[in-house]
Amino acid sequence: MNTVKKGLMTLLGITLIGTQLVACGSTSTSDSTKTADPAPSDTKETTTTDTAKKDEAKPVEITWWNFPSFQALDGEVGKYEKQIIEAFNKKYPEIKVNLEMITFEAGPEKLNVAIASNTAPDVIYDAPGRILDWAKKDLLAPLDDMVTDEVRKDIPEALWKQSMVGDKTYMYPINTAPFMMGVNKTVFEKIGALDLLPLDRPDRTWTFDEYKKALQAVKEKAPDIIPSGFFAKSQAGDQGTRAYIANLGNSPFLNDDYSKIAINTDKAGAALDWIRQGVKDKLVVSGSESLTGGDVNDLFLQGKLAITLNYSPVLRAQNATLKKAEFEDVLVPFPTIDGAKPKLEPYLGGMAIFNNGNDAKIAAAKKLIDFIANDPEWGRKDLIQTGGLSARSSITGLYNDPEYTYAEQAREFYTNPPTIVDGYAEVRTFWFPELQRVLLGKATGKEALDSFAQKADEAIAKAKADAGK
Structure with a gap:
């Protein structure tokens, strides 16, 4: 199999890749979880009925780097992951797992350095934006041998597209959630404008005009509250601004075969112009x-x-203990011009294995992934701790919460996200600079989107050509 070392030269010049997840401010911790010295054995899968074989399992040590994919326990980042490892070692005492927590801010750069220096971790819990890029650079071990037919059929095609390169699977999908908007419901209740939100509609769809009326009501009746948010710095959270503009303009981000950018339409440009004007009209956050x-x-x-505008059930769960004011937050989809069904990008979390050239470590990492995703007890617990929905369609009803019930329904609005496009890692770097030009009055919305499309299309074509060599 290919090793990370073989991808060294392609990674030496890589720039920092922003997180596909929402921007978070978690504290970095590093820890190593150790097990008792096991008896020697072979590295093959063991069963509970084959005690002698299990006793002979050869010890193997793997390193797991993890973003804060699970909610912190007792305010301690990484505490839940330690519990996972402790439970895992009861089943596989021969596998020592070294845990290192990384942050969404510093983690991507740390990963780039580790890959370039041939010291990448063995296994990681992350999202498609980075994982597919690594896979295309031949840095990961394929996982097809651990994906059963049952699992393959139970996970929607839109999620598999975010987990595969060609016909090979490089990310094991675990948790998902639709990226939507978050609303401070308490504010609308206090100003008597709850009826301006689409919460009484089963699918909660709404029009651009209805959305603007809701913002205007906040501006007039709660002048100390900012009606809506927007941002254009760094790369993190780009999926929020991307889907926001695409839905406001009823424009797809990519064309049907994912070969070109399609968001540079007149309607999407007008939506971006409205955002700039919204800042001036105090409907959108200043700066x-x-x-x-x-x-x-x-x-x-x-x-x-x-x-x-960059919210999801996962972020809602993470925010539950971080609120600095008491209010109820609810989920709504992005508005569209005529109230048509929105197109929501799916968040997807899952695990991948770096091909560090050691078959025993790869096999051990697969056992850890399978335990986290499919253990009869811990699989369900792990899903709930992520705050997300299961990637599997058959696993529902994890939460007794109407917002999760709605989020389950909103999966019908899933669209194929840009993370699957060739050259995505470079494409996303062109996005926010163009938004900034509009906000600073240096370009119209259409001009900025045309400029973005030109640069992104060139990056996509180059990535396709490089992949074909």
Whole structure:
């Protein structure tokens, strides 16, 4: 199999890749979880009825790097992961798992350095934006041998497209959630404008005009609250701004065969122009060009923002203990011009294995992934701890919460996300600079989207050509 070392030269010049997840401000911790010295054995899969064989399992040590994919226990980042490892070692005492927690801010750069220096971890829990890029650079071990026919059929095609390169699977899908908007429901209740939200509709779809009326009501009746958020700094959270503009303009982000950018339409350009005007009209947060997704999320947590545009059930769960003001937050889809069904990008979390050239480590990493995703007891617990929905269609009803019930339904709005496009890692770097040009008055919305499309199309074509060599 190919090793990470073989991909060294392709990674030496790589720039920092922003997170596909929402921007978060978690604290980095590093830890190593050890097991008792096991008796020697072979590395093959063992069964509970084959005790002698299990006793002979050869010890193997793997390193697991993890973003804060699971909610912290007792305020301690990584505490839940330690519990996973402890339970895993009861089944596989011969596998020692070294855990290192990394942050969404510093983690991507740390991974790039580790890959370039041939010190990548063995296994990681991450999202398609980075994982598919690594797979295309031949840095990962394929996982097809651990995907059963049952699992293959139970996970929607849109999610498999985010987990595969060609006909090979490189990410094991675990949790998902639709990226939507978050609303401070309490604000609308206090100003008597709850009826302006689409919460009484089963699918909660709404029009651009209805959305603007809701923002105007906040501006007039709650002048100390910012009606809506927007941001254009860094790369994190780009899926929020991307889907926001695409839906406001009823425009797809990519064409049907994912070969070109399609969001540079007149309607999407007009939506971007409206956002710039919204800043002037105090319907959109001021200084958007210099705000990150994390900055806007903080405003929402402080109760200073009525509607945020980069939200999901996962972020809602993470925010539950981080709120600096008491309010109820609910989920709504992005509005569209005529109230048509929105197109929502799916968040997907899953695990991948770096091909570090050691078959025993790869086999051990697969056992850890299978335990986290499919163990009869821990599989369900792990899903709930992510705050997300199961990637598997048959696993529902994990939460007794109407917002999760709605999120389950909103999966019908899933569309294929840009993360599957060739050259995505470079494509996303062109997005926010163009948004900033509009917000600073240096370009119209259409001009900025045309400029983005030109640069992105060139990156896509180049990536396709390189892949064909």
